[in-house]
Amino acid sequence: MPRLTINGGEVEVPPGTNLIEAARKVGVEIPHYCYHPGLSVAGQCRLCMVDIEKTPRPTIACNTQAAEGMVVWTETDRVKETRRSVMEFHLINHPLDCPVCDQAGECWLQIYYMKHGLYEPRMMDEKVHKPKAVPLGPHVILDAERCILCSRCVRFCDEITGTGELGIFHRGDHSEIGLFPGRELANKYSGNVVDICPVGALTDRDFRFQVRVWYLDATKSVCPGCARGCNIDVHVNRRRPHHAEGRRVARLKPRVNADVNTWWICDAGRYGFTFVDDKTRLVTPSRRDGEAVTDVAWDQAVSAVAAALERAAPGEVAVVASAKMANEDLWALRRLLVHRGIRRVGFRIPPRVPGDEDAFLIKADKNPNSLGAELIGLEGNVRDLLAAARARQVKVLWIFGHDLFESALPEADVAAALRGAETVIFTGTSANATSERARWVLPAAAWVEREGTYTNFQGRVQRFRRAVEPLGQALAEWDILGRVLQALGAEATPPRAERWFRELAAAVPAFAGLTYQAIGDAGVMVTR
Amino acid sequence: MTAEKLLTRNFGRADSHTLRAYLESGGYTAWQKAQALEPAAITEEVKQSNLRGLGGAGFPTGTKWSFIPKHHTGPVYLVINADEGEPGTFKDRYLLEREPHALIEGMLIAARAIRAAKGFVYIRGEYVEPWRRFSAAVKEAYDAGYLGRGLDVVVHRGAGAYICGEETGLISSLEGKKGWPKVKPPFPAIKGAFGMPTIVNNVETICHVPHIINRGAAWFASLGTKTQGGTRIFSVSGRVRKPGIYEASVAITLRALIYELAGGVAGNGRLKAVVPGGSSAAILRADEIDVTADVDGLRNAGTMAGSAGVIVMDETVSIPEALMVVARFYAHESCGQCTPCRESTGWIYQMTKRIVEGRGRKDDLDTILDVARRGAGTTICAFYDGAVGPYISYIEKFRAEFEALIPN
Ligand SMILES: Cc1cc2nc3c(=O)[nH]c(=O)nc-3n(C[C@H](O)[C@H](O)[C@H](O)COP(=O)(O)O)c2cc1C
Ligand code: SF4
Ligand code: SF4
Ligand code: SF4
Numbered sequence: 001m002p003r004l005t006i007n008g009g010e011v012e013v014p015p016g017t018n019l020i021e022a023a024r025k026v027g028v029e030i031p032h033y034c035y036h037p038g039l040s041v042a043g044q045c046r047l048c049m050v051d052i053e054k055t056p057r058p059t060i061a062c063n064t065q066a067a068e069g070m071v072v073w074t075e076t077d078r079v080k081e082t083r084r085s086v087m088e089f090h091l092i093n094h095p096l097d098c099p100v101c102d103q104a105g106e107c108w109l110q111i112y113y114m115k116h117g118l119y120e121p122r123m124m125d126e127k128v129h130k131p132k133a134v135p136l137g138p139h140v141i142l143d144a145e146r147c148i149l150c151s152r153c154v155r156f157c158d159e160i161t162g163t164g165e166l167g168i169f170h171r172g173d174h175s176e177i178g179l180f181p182g183r184e185l186a187n188k189y190s191g192n193v194v195d196i197c198p199v200g201a202l203t204d205r206d207f208r209f210q211v212r213v214w215y216l217d218a219t220k221s222v223c224p225g226c227a228r229g230c231n232i233d234v235h236v237n238r239r240r241p242h243h244a245e246g247r248r249v250a251r252l253k254p255r256v257n258a259d260v261n262t263w264w265i266c267d268a269g270r271y272g273f274t275f276v277d278d279k280t281r282l283v284t285p286s287r288r289d290g291e292a293v294t295d296v297a298w299d300q301a302v303s304a305v306a307a308a309l310e311r312a313a314p315g316e317v318a319v320v321a322s323a324k325m326a327n328e329d330l331w332a333l334r335r336l337l338v339h340r341g342i343r344r345v346g347f348r349i350p351p352r353v354p355g356d357e358d359a360f361l362i363k364a365d366k367n368p369n370s371l372g373a374e375l376i377g378l379e380g381n382v383r384d385l386l387a388a389a390r391a392r393q394v395k396v397l398w399i400f401g402h403d404l405f406e407s408a409l410p411e412a413d414v415a416a417a418l419r420g421a422e423t424v425i426f427t428g429t430s431a432n433a434t435s436e437r438a439r440w441v442l443p444a445a446a447w448v449e450r451e452g453t454y455t456n457f458q459g460r461v462q463r464f465r466r467a468v469e470p471l472g473q474a475l476a477e478w479d480i481l482g483r484v485l486q487a488l489g490a491e492a493t494p495p496r497a498e499r500w501f502r503e504l505a506a507a508v509p510a511f512a513g514l515t516y517q518a519i520g521d522a523g524v525m526v527t528r
Numbered sequence: 529m530t531a532e533k534l535l536t537r538n539f540g541r542a543d544s545h546t547l548r549a550y551l552e553s554g555g556y557t558a559w560q561k562a563q564a565l566e567p568a569a570i571t572e573e574v575k576q577s578n579l580r581g582l583g584g585a586g587f588p589t590g591t592k593w594s595f596i597p598k599h600h601t602g603p604v605y606l607v608i609n610a611d612e613g614e615p616g617t618f619k620d621r622y623l624l625e626r627e628p629h630a631l632i633e634g635m636l637i638a639a640r641a642i643r644a645a646k647g648f649v650y651i652r653g654e655y656v657e658p659w660r661r662f663s664a665a666v667k668e669a670y671d672a673g674y675l676g677r678g679l680d681v682v683v684h685r686g687a688g689a690y691i692c693g694e695e696t697g698l699i700s701s702l703e704g705k706k707g708w709p710k711v712k713p714p715f716p717a718i719k720g721a722f723g724m725p726t727i728v729n730n731v732e733t734i735c736h737v738p739h740i741i742n743r744g745a746a747w748f749a750s751l752g753t754k755t756q757g758g759t760r761i762f763s764v765s766g767r768v769r770k771p772g773i774y775e776a777s778v779a780i781t782l783r784a785l786i787y788e789l790a791g792g793v794a795g796n797g798r799l800k801a802v803v804p805g806g807s808s809a810a811i812l813r814a815d816e817i818d819v820t821a822d823v824d825g826l827r828n829a830g831t832m833a834g835s836a837g838v839i840v841m842d843e844t845v846s847i848p849e850a851l852m853v854v855a856r857f858y859a860h861e862s863c864g865q866c867t868p869c870r871e872s873t874g875w876i877y878q879m880t881k882r883i884v885e886g887r888g889r890k891d892d893l894d895t896i897l898d899v900a901r902r903g904a905g906t907t908i909c910a911f912y913d914g915a916v917g918p919y920i921s922y923i924e925k926f927r928a929e930f931e932a933l934i935p936n
Contacts, residue, residue: 043711044866046906057905063711085902089871122895125878149864168706168864171689173874175864 004070019061019072020048030074031083031112033090033198034150035062038263039159042151045090047112049082050074058082080116087117093127093173095145103200105213109148128173136166137185139267140194140202144176147201153177153193160264160360163187177201188362191270192263195253206271207251210244211237219467220255220521222454224324224447225269226355227365229456230254230261231521232269234448234467247277248468249448257522260460266362273448276471280430282443283472288436298473298483305398305440306487308423312395314341318385318421321347321378322401322428323367326452327461327511328500329477330369330376332493333400335503336481339490344388346380347373347400350408363457372455375510375526383409389417397421400477401444403432427480442480445470451497452476453519455526461514462523532751534739534759535732536775539626545661547668550629556674558738562637565741570641574737576745578757583609583693583730584806584834585910586756586823595717596642596725605726606639606647607702607716608734610662611686611693613652614806615857616837619761619773620731624651624658627735628665632674632681634734637741639679642727646680650698653686690861694909695728696720697863708865709909730835732761752778756822764790766840767797778833779825782817786840797842801925805834807854808914810921811847831921847926848933851918852880858915868903869912876900876919888934893923 003012006019009026020030021037033045041063049058053071058079061072073079090109098104130144154166154177165183169176179185185193194204216235223230237243237250244250252273254265275281285301287294296304309317319342321333337345348370355364373379386404388394390413397417404414418424418437426438429446449470455461470476475483478500482493494500498516505511510526518524538544538553550556562570575590596604608631612620623631635647651659663683669675684702691697692707699721701707720726736758740748749757762774762785769791776785782804786792793799799814804821810831812819819829826833841850859877864870876899879892900919903912923930 041711043908046867046908049906060711063713081902082906085899086867086906089867089903092871092875122891123875124889125875125882128874148867149870171691171864172859172862173864173870175870 002066002068002070004066004068004072006072007074013066015065017066019050019064019066022066023050023061023072023074028074030061031116032062033108033148034152036152036155036196036263039152039155039196042155045086045148045150047083047086047090049079049086051076051079083116084119087113088119088121090148091117091121092123093145094148095127097146101143101146101200102203102208103146107200108198130176135205136179136202137190139191139205139271140185141205141208142177143201143203144178146199147177148199149175149177150198152196152198153202156193156196157185157187160192161187161189166193188266188268188356188358189264189360191267192254192265196263204251210247211240211250212243215239215243216250217467218253219448219465221252221448221464221467222368222462223252223265223269223272224368224454225266225272225366227363227367227370227457228260228361229368229454229460229462229523230265230269230361231257231462231523232265234273236448236467238468249273249276255521260456260458260462260523261361264361268356268362275430276446276448276468278430280432281446281471281474282429282431282435282441283474284443285473286441288439288441298475301440301442302480302483302487305425305442306484308396308425308440309340309484309488312422314343316393316395317342318344318389318394318397320349320382320385320397320399320402320404321345321373323347323365323370323373324401325369325373325477326447326464326497327369327372327376327455327504328452328497329481330373330378331500331504331508332478332481332485334376334378335490335493336485336488339485339488344380344385344394345378346382346385347378349382349402349404352406352408365457368454368456371457371459371526372453372461375455376504376508386413386417389420392420394420395422396425397423398425398427399434399438401428403434405433427477429474443472443474444480445474445476449474450476452478453501453516456523459526459528460523461511461519461526463516463519463521532759533775535623535627535630535735535761536773539622544626545628545665547629547665547672550627554742555629555738556633558741559633559636559674562640562741565640567641567643570637570741573745574641574740577740577748578745578752578755579733579736579740579748580756580823581730582732582736582760582836584614584808586833589729589733592717592729593638593642593727595715596727597718600725603646603722603724604642604644605721605724606635606642606644607695607698607721607726607728608635608647608649608731609693609695609698609728610649610651610655610658610731611698612655612731612835613690613693614808614835614837615854616763616765616803616806616839617835618763618765619836621652621655621658622761622773623731623735624655624662626661628662629669630735630738631662631731632665632669634737635681636674636679637737638727638729638734642725644727645678646682648682648684648702648721650684650686650692650702652693653688659683659685689863690857691863691909691911694911697909698728699726706863708863709911711908753820753822753825755824760836762789762821762836762838764838764840767794767842767845768792768840769794778822779820781820782812782838785821785838786817790840793840793842795842797844799840800843800845801841801847803837803839803841803918805832806837807839807857808832808917809834810917811925813925831917846884846929847922848880848884848930851922852877852884854918854922855880855915858911862911862915866907866912869907869915872899872903873912873915876915883930883933886933886935888930890934892934893927893930897923
């Protein structure tokens, strides 16, 4: 492992590490545009110049591997002068339209100009003009004038997705990012180019003009879109709600996790949050009598559900859990099942169309927590369970989240099962055809409205945190289940997700020894 | 100083491009000889000859060949740079048209030295006749059994970009990509065409190799200076009586070249300036031409031998206009990959154009100089330094002429 000195600090790095990454290790930031740790080295922006002792001229750090005994200086006068020059070159043809640019506030031209530029502009000539506001695909729009031709987006489509939609056309200062003829930027990961574009050239059509980025708050979370559980940040607009017509979740951004998703997320996950602020959200507990739906207080709903469970023999209760529930919810459910001796449970609902899967991130299982549900012991045959309901052997049928009509289960069978049960209870975030047939509807908080953990397909337990308040009276499922448990006379139930997790860790061997603290931001593997 | 002609010795024959004519003048005897030599011995001979690259950079050829990794087991490629894009340079086209077998023989020997089984010849797209002649010669060489027994040659035509003459831009283009130069390291000798060790040499450089093998390194070295052996072909253009190509010792002075070989300044004009090595070389004033035209002689004179494209300007030539034309060329030809070159070549062209059109500003000259100096040495390839050569030297040496055009 080569040992080198950067700005006087010694550091040892694995062979092959470049100077940008080596410098990061000693807390030194080397400014750069075209370098991205997930992509090949292009060496195009020329901003990452550093001085290396015994080298006559400043050298680009991205293409220089750390070597034994190397002595690197990143803040010499000539390095600073070179940076200033490169900043000037980057900006001479730039339109400087920050006031109307969506990237403003998170633009690396703005950031680096303030840090490394601050020169007196002297370009008085006509700038090169290029196309503006060109949609490249369903999610991404291009402003070619703002593009600094770092080629990150091109390399992403060449190297990560292998789809090669983008190229740099023409030469010199007329060089321009664009689509190859007949192509559209519509690959399954297209949104990532917006994240890696250091400037306002590629912006997100969904997010564009919604809210200025400095009004956003970020919360660490995990994507619930499939069994991979990509790490994300949830960006929330609390401070200017009127800017986005009440939409609270402004966007999702990938959060680096080397073991799960590296730097990327898929488009389905990125744009899959719209249900959170959708009109279909369930916001109050309610009771249905025929066509009439009455909002009720939580207490009333909880005692009614508890009473229904108590009236029924354990064998007359069936529960369709969901692998979209967090480990904490599933553990609370498990406790309730044990408390009442309920055996009819399952969580795997066959999808109507098989989930899309690829060799990169996307998993066919569109649930974030199937492995968690399995490890917590909720495996069971849902078809048998519904058959029992059709045969009128089930008095209470409690369904979590699923719309059974949107599955591979025959519609008639589902309808018959829902008719066959005396009391149908639905707990979920959003109304659907199944919830409309339930007597009791208990609104659940969406994942961004609460804390919890998922166990991804690898067995990695990962935390997600609360980014916004639950809508209306919605509650986390563990909370709902805890209240029902109490109404059923169970001993005290935990008041917080973290305490439920502690119980789970103490009870289920796969989770033994895990705590929220140990899980941290990157997750921890279960024991198997 | 008109040394014996090597490269152009057969140019007088109308059939010099044919195999028969080449064989009659002793062709392919060096290849016979080289087949008895160990690859390392060939490289050593070329090193001793002081042959230096004639494409532009003047790098010692034998040394370059020795960079091929010794223990590499996969393919090695030999690439011949026949892109000849440097303004003021028109020698390689004659070699392709009139002495194509010298290039093929040189390639056979070079390929043996570096253990390449495949050679590519990348010919400038506009060179239609040179391409036809060379392709016909390749066919003759296959038919005669010189090629196809250990070395295959692929002829590839460029598509008109100057940057595809830069060796790694050429490699990108050869690979089917946009002609973008590659970041170095790795250098082509380690990881070049299609990821394999590759030697890129100019046409003229390789045409010299049979002569070195035939007549020995010491003889070749003796034709030139201490640090550069042999002759080279000077392309002389501009305001001279007899523009054209002249083969001469690399040790010839610019004065002898212009006045003795090219017949001096045309008309009754007076010499004003000389660009000695293609448009990328720094300009020399009329009083600076008593220097030898070899790589180190011109380097010491603050310019470069480059591709030996000698552009002669007399007193009728406006230096600001000349710079504007050169600046337009570099703005048009920058591949656009790296920021300083992409952005500043266009800007500098705009400034030179304004000056020529009488709309210059007081600060323009200092801005050009400052921008050029800041960008120099910061880019992926030598293209930008090639542009900086004229930007700085034209202004520094003829500043008054520029200032006269700038309104007060
Ligand atoms: C912008 C640029 C253009 C070049 N064009 C040519 C060219 O047209 N022909 C050529 O032989 N070398 C050209 N070169 C030089 C090549 O990069 C390379 O040095 C040369 O082909 C090596 O061969 P040599 O060592 O035999 O000279 C160019 C270099 C630059 C930077
Ligand atoms: S890309 Fe950055 S610098 Fe350019 S207009 Fe947008 S915010 Fe401003
Ligand atoms: S669009 Fe953005 S990512 Fe792509 S080359 Fe331009 S600046 Fe770089
Ligand atoms: S210096 Fe100019 S020509 Fe060379 S790679 Fe950079 S942009 Fe392209």
